């Protein structure tokens with residue numbers, strides 16, 4: 001009797017999944033890239049990949065339009081959430097922890113909350129003062145860990161200097177770690193034949209943009225500038241999973257331009273505006289600019305403008321394709337956060 005009941009529940013879930021998701025993989029079928037990591041990379045003809053990168057006329061680099069890709073992903077996420085809501089009356093929820101008054105952190109959180117609202121992800125925000133203690137922060141994170149209505153938790157970085165980032169990240173439940181920064185998730189990303197529960201959003205966005213632009217990654221020489229846990233390290237690891245030959249450039253690298261100018265794919269996470277010049281690039285390279293800097297600009301409406309790590313005007317004359325800032329990786333990173341949160345909720349609802 002009991003096993004019959006379990007069997008019918010399993011059958012019901014299977015039917016529900018089939019009704020909700022047209023793809024055989026319920027988890028994020030709208031993402032081409034890194035949800036199923038390719039231990040053996042197979043060219044998939046249904047992904048819209050083209051062979052090789054297309055050059056635009058006049059020898060200027062093609063602009064990789066992150067804004068429209070992000071929008072397309074968000075529409076798919078919104079419709080999936082709406083279908084889940086009508087089927088089982090449940091929806092995903094993201095908890096956001098913000099410490100202090102940094103202007104850029106407030107901007108990023110505002111962008112994330114607005115995106116959640118647009119697709120139907122509920123949010124809960126905990127704001128703590130700049131001088132809060134580690135115990136207070138751990139307490140807030142633990143409360144979200146224990147709350148069954150919360151499926152994703154992010155602690156906005158950087159934290160004020162009295163708080164140990166690594167210590168705090170350890171406290172985020174790996175099952176709700178939609179940033180993918182917990183050592184268990186990062187470790188599984190690093191190791192062969194293992195899959196993390198979540199892949200960091202900016203790295204996922206980088207691969208998604210490359211694949212959607214028709215860039216072949218396997219066997220290509222990639223250089224990642226930066227080793228941070230938010231972008232540089234997980235992007236190097238993910239590019240390796242895609243079988244690129246990856247070099248890392250960091251603050252102690254001597255003559256970094258000698259390394260970057262050999263790369264087919266360059267990902268910059270250096271955190272210095274306009275640091276990467278045209279002369280650092282090989283003719284025909286693909287450039288993913290992860291930097292997002294609010295640079296003072298009294299002539300602009302908000303008193304600043306946003307720029308990347310790469311000197312765009314120089315780079316477009318050399319590269320085959322490049323992501324602009326703003327409107328490149330940033331919006332897709334936010335879409336990946338929505339996607340990770342939806343995936344987490346689907347696991348909790350036993351739909352994935």
Ligand SMILES: NC(=O)C1=CN([C@@H]2O[C@H](COP(=O)(O)OP(=O)(O)OC[C@H]3O[C@@H](n4cnc5c(N)ncnc54)[C@H](OP(=O)(O)O)[C@@H]3O)[C@@H](O)[C@H]2O)C=CC1
Pocket residue numbers: 202225226227228229230231232249250251252253256269270271272289290291292293329330333
């Ligand atoms: N677009 C997006 O989606 C996202 C954008 N960002 C942006 O990325 C940028 C970087 O952020 P984050 O990763 O937190 O930054 P970090 O400051 O943590 O990392 C910067 C990295 O650059 C390296 N570096 C610093 N100076 C040099 C140099 N002169 N030459 C070579 N390498 C150098 C550092 O090397 P070392 O390891 O030796 O210290 C470090 O690894 C920011 O602008 C941030 O806003 C971040 C997340 C997502």
Ligand SMILES: Nc1nc(=O)c2c([nH]1)NC[C@@H]1CN(c3ccc(C(=O)N[C@@H](CCC(=O)O)C(=O)O)cc3)C=[N+]21
Pocket residue numbers: 107108111154155156157158179201202230292294306325326327328329330331333334
């Ligand atoms: N726990 C945590 N997770 C993060 O993912 C995280 C973080 N902390 N700390 C800071 C960095 C930075 N980051 C960005 C995300 C989106 C844009 C983005 O959408 N940028 C817009 C412009 C934004 C603007 O107008 O300022 C664009 O490039 O078009 C930028 C940067 C995520 N980060």
